Amino acid sequence: MNLFDVYPKYTLSPTSAKGTFIYTDEGKKYLDLYGGHGVISIGHSHSHYVKRISEQLSKIGFYSNSIDIPIQNELAQRLTEQSGYSDYKLFLCNSGAEATENALKLASFHTKKKKVIAFKNSFHGRTAAALNVTDNPKLSAPINENNFEVKWVELNNKNQLQEALSQNDVCAVIIEGIQGVGGLDMATDEYLKFLQDECKKHDSLLILDEIQSGFGRSGKFFAHQWANIQPDLITMAKGMGNGFPIGGVLIHPKIEAHYGMLGTTFGGNHLACAASMAVLEVLENENLLENVNQISKKIIEEFKNIPSVKQVKGKGLMLGIEMPFPIKELRQKLLYDHHIFTGASANPNVLRVLPPLSVSYAEFEPFIKALHKILS
Ligand SMILES: Cc1ncc(COP(=O)(O)O)c(C=O)c1O
Numbered sequence: 001m002n003l004f005d006v007y008p009k010y011t012l013s014p015t016s017a018k019g020t021f022i023y024t025d026e027g028k029k030y031l032d033l034y035g036g037h038g039v040i041s042i043g044h045s046h047s048h049y050v051k052r053i054s055e056q057l058s059k060i061g062f063y064s065n066s067i068d069i070p071i072q073n074e075l076a077q078r079l080t081e082q083s084g085y086s087d088y089k090l091f092l093c094n095s096g097a098e099a100t101e102n103a104l105k106l107a108s109f110h111t112k113k114k115k116v117i118a119f120k121n122s123f124h125g126r127t128a129a130a131l132n133v134t135d136n137p138k139l140s141a142p143i144n145e146n147n148f149e150v151k152w153v154e155l156n157n158k159n160q161l162q163e164a165l166s167q168n169d170v171c172a173v174i175i176e177g178i179q180g181v182g183g184l185d186m187a188t189d190e191y192l193k194f195l196q197d198e199c200k201k202h203d204s205l206l207i208l209d210e211i212q213s214g215f216g217r218s219g220k221f222f223a224h225q226w227a228n229i230q231p232d233l234i235t236m237a238k239g240m241g242n243g244f245p246i247g248g249v250l251i252h253p254k255i256e257a258h259y260g261m262l263g264t265t266f267g268g269n270h271l272a273c274a275a276s277m278a279v280l281e282v283l284e285n286e287n288l289l290e291n292v293n294q295i296s297k298k299i300i301e302e303f304k305n306i307p308s309v310k311q312v313k314g315k316g317l318m319l320g321i322e323m324p325f326p327i328k329e330l331r332q333k334l335l336y337d338h339h340i341f342t343g344a345s346a347n348p349n350v351l352r353v354l355p356p357l358s359v360s361y362a363e364f365e366p367f368i369k370a371l372h373k374i375l376s
Helices: 047-059 070-083 096-111 128-132 158-165 189-201 223-227 270-285 288-304 328-336 361-375
Strands: 014-018 021-024 029-032 089-093 115-119 150-153 170-176 205-209 233-236 247-251 311-315 318-322 350-353
Touching: 029 361, 047 270, 070 089, 070 270, 089 096, 096 128, 096 170, 096 205, 096 233, 096 247, 115 158, 150 158, 158 170, 158 189, 170 189, 189 205, 189 223, 270 288, 288 311, 288 318, 288 361, 328 361
Parallel strands: 115 150, 115 170, 170 205, 205 233
Antiparallel strands: 014 021, 021 029, 089 247, 233 247, 311 318, 318 350
């Protein structure tokens, strides 16, 4: 049987990984500055992560949500401590798209409305509701047409937002902490505060998609915390499990739960929770947020000194290097000639950099040297 061929691929196949590096069977070593779409947060195969998951697996790996799963409460407690969202509730699922799907449903359940405001260039996932608020019609099938109504607003545009909210018929406004797939644009802190106030005025819930920008990637636990706002719903995935599939929604206490409102077979299973606990423990024990902020400051300066770099976008270790030309060839040279993984985005000129949050400055040096060499 062949695989259903939906992914364009590079011609290499790593078989092991450790920290910021991945290795092929022929012994070739690659520097991973992309973490498989920003998933690797504490580094590949971190010893504590391996131990935590292995120990959990040897006890119990899975049972459904029809029993008590105490490690879910431990995870909620740790999340509270590290994110600061003490009175919010946690719903666990398996992926980013599912987190989006559940957050939108919750907003609609709570407000009893069904229109949504989303932003130009957004990406929130590929399941039905998530796709409907993703600004890329090419990803939709005919079955996705005529879903709920979405009003599209440009990032940082206040008039468009006010106009879109004016009928009081919007259940949610959904926005990424930092746009990932779209190309590293973000709302200003002032705009996020405005957005929060406008949502309150019009009885709409604010959903912050922190699926890529959360779990420390921006240098704060969630990227929106730079703006000092408190959304009603916060979605998480990617870095949350360091590669183990897990997603979640943090839910404002005003939103009431009832049995059957949401549900999943696999979400919040013992193994996934153990993986996420390990991530949170390593984030704290190794002061990774501090590492993100220190490294980020240094490398942004270095990137700005590279010939032809137009601007450096993003925050923390969620960065985009914008060139005045498409980066496709540059990315290939980095991979094949210099053995460095980087990412692309919807903006063809933006090279995406999403290393593990444990990356050291020394590990960045070969990348900076390679960029100088290729571009000068
Ligand atoms: C901001 C954002 N939201 C949602 C998703 C969807 O996540 P998943 O691929 O886990 O469904 C992604 C994935 O890239 C993302 O970057």
